Amino acid sequence: MSEAPAAPPTGSADTATGAGRLDLLLVPPRARTGWRVLTARVIAMCVVELQKLRHDRTELYTRAVQPALWLLVFGETFTRLKAIPTGGTPYIDYLAPGIIAQSAMFIAIFYGIMIIWERDAGILTKLLVTPTPRSALIAGKAFAAGVKALIQAVVVILIAALLGVAMTWNPLRLLAVAVAVVLGSAFFSCLSMTIAGIVLTRDRLMGIGQAITMPLFFASNALYPVAIMPGWLQVVSLINPLSYQVDALRGLLLGTHAHLALDYTVLVAAAALGIAAASSLLGRLAR
Structure with a gap:
């Protein structure tokens, strides 16, 4: 008479499951690398x-004052004067995308002060000893500046709409506007952090920031077409990323002729170069 097959030991499956859970506790999870670190940061x-x-919403209210004044005073006055040729577009409509770009730049260009403050408070040193790549730290701060600039851009768009500026409300175009604002802000914040890595102090950075913001603004197409600029200023405008940002915003919001492929190529390249430059100087800033 044949014997019945032996039953498997009771609890063996539970034992294996328990061992697997114990391994998960003893072995740390695999660290995120590459794009996962960048995205998380x-x-x-x-x-x-x-x-x-x-x-603290005070910053939103105070920063809305300057673009409102530009649109109300400068925009309304030059719309009546008709002194600047804008191809049949009312000047206040022509000006609105430039003020959006200006507001975003003014937020981002002083972002290096924050990283110097983090250095002085000891926060930057703690961040640098983590396994997070320096490029991810800089990119995180750069696109965080883009978030603040995007909120400011929404405020300016609402002010412009109240003043009767004829803008599109197409969701896809507004999404492209958001991308242009974030990319431009990322570049200017990286420019600020690069300068911070060179000058190392807040006072010097504030002085340089104040010295370059208005020249960058006036040497762009934010206030007037490039065609009416003197020759040397046209050259400066061609290498100024703000000009490409304004061109993209104007084309998307107003429907005017724009070189969107070139504009976004320049903005992406400028943001990437800015992240690389600021990352290379991050260690010097933390010394």
Whole structure:
């Protein structure tokens, strides 16, 4: 008479499951690398910026004053004068995209002050000893500046709409506007952090920031067409990323002729070069 097959030991499956769970506790999870680190850092920095604005909305109100004055005073006055040729577009409509770009740049260009403050507070040193790549740290801060600039851009667009500026409300175009604002802000914040890595102090950075913001603004097509500029200023405008940002915003919001492929290529390249330059000087800033 044949014997019945032996039953498997009871609890063997449970034992294997328990061992697997124990391995998960003893072995740390694999560290995120590459684009995962960059994405996580960008999201974390953006969340931090949103939390700051949620706790203190004063910055939004105070920063809305200057673009409102530009549109109300400068825009309304030159619309009546008709002194600047804008191809049949009312001057206040022509000006609005330039003020959006200007507001975003003014927020981003002083972003290096924050990284110097983090250096002085010891926060930057702690960030640099983490396994996060320096490029991810800089990219996170750069696109966090883009979030703040994007909120400011929404405020300016609402002010312009109240003043009767004829803009598109196409969701896809507005999404492209948001991308242009974020890319431009990323470049100018990286420019600020690069300068911070060279001058190393807040006072010097504030002086240089104030010295370059208005020349960057006036040496662009934000206030007037490039065609009416003197020859040397046209050359400066061609190498100024703000000009390409304004061209993209004007084409998307107003429907005027724009070189969108070139504009976005320049903005992406400028942001990438800015991240690389600021990352290379981050270690010097932390010494």
